[in-house]
Amino acid sequence: MGLRLRVDGDVVRGEVTFDRRQQGAPGIAHGGAVTTVLDDAVASLLVVLETPAVTANIHVDFRAPTLLHHPMTVEARATGRDGRKLHLTARLLDERATVVAEAQALFLAVDLEHFAKGGEALPEAWSGWGANAPG
Numbered sequence: 001m002g003l004r005l006r007v008d009g010d011v012v013r014g015e016v017t018f019d020r021r022q023q024g025a026p027g028i029a030h031g032g033a034v035t036t037v038l039d040d041a042v043a044s045l046l047v048v049l050e051t052p053a054v055t056a057n058i059h060v061d062f063r064a065p066t067l068l069h070h071p072m073t074v075e076a077r078a079t080g081r082d083g084r085k086l087h088l089t090a091r092l093l094d095e096r097a098t099v100v101a102e103a104q105a106l107f108l109a110v111d112l113e114h115f116a117k118g119g120e121a122l123p124e125a126w127s128g129w130g131a132n133a134p135g
């Protein structure tokens with residue numbers, strides 16, 4: 001779906017245009033695909049937060065149909081931290097800046113070893129990730 005995300009201060013912003021590969025109802029993106037974009041956007045905040053973490057839960061409100069072939073923007077920000085618990089939020093907006101979906105996610109900070117459970121080598125860029133993390 002060509003999601004592009006960038007860090008802008010303490011916010012993550014990005015653009016995405018859904019196509020037929022993410023179709024649910026005719027002409028409309030599947031809610032699971034929308035959720036993936038929101039989850040990816042909040043996960044990118046982990047760079048800003050300098051904290052390795054994983055999604056524990058994500059709640060999505062679908063406010064309006066997310067139309068295929070229409071460029072959407074996504075923005076994500078952190079709303080709070082309580083020990084290992086990171087409270088993150090994201091919104092998906094259409095070209096008219098109407099919020100079509102929004103998410104509240106709980107991420108839990110983990111050691112980098114958590115990701116080694118997949119049996120794959122971790123990216124070199126991740127070495128030292130979390131070394132300065134609070135909590």
Ligand SMILES: CCCCCCCC/C=C\CCCCCCCC(=O)SCCNC(=O)CCNC(=O)[C@H](O)C(C)(C)COP(=O)(O)OP(=O)(O)OC[C@H]1O[C@@H](n2cnc3c(N)ncnc32)[C@H](O)[C@@H]1OP(=O)(O)O
Pocket residue numbers: 039043044046047053054055056057085106108110125126128129130
């Ligand atoms: C220079 C640096 C450059 C770095 C570049 C970085 C790039 C960054 C971008 C991205 C890459 C990184 C990749 C991010 C990932 C993307 C997002 C995903 O798709 S993640 C995949 C889906 N999620 C999982 O697979 C989790 C599976 N679940 C687990 O592994 C565990 O359940 C885990 C770790 C979430 C929690 O397990 P526990 O054993 O550590 O913790 P417990 O003791 O169960 O809970 C601790 C506290 O949290 C609450 N809690 C746990 N799970 C909860 C839940 N689901 N809902 C509500 N509360 C929950 C508990 O009630 C407890 O709370 P009380 O301390 O008692 O207050």
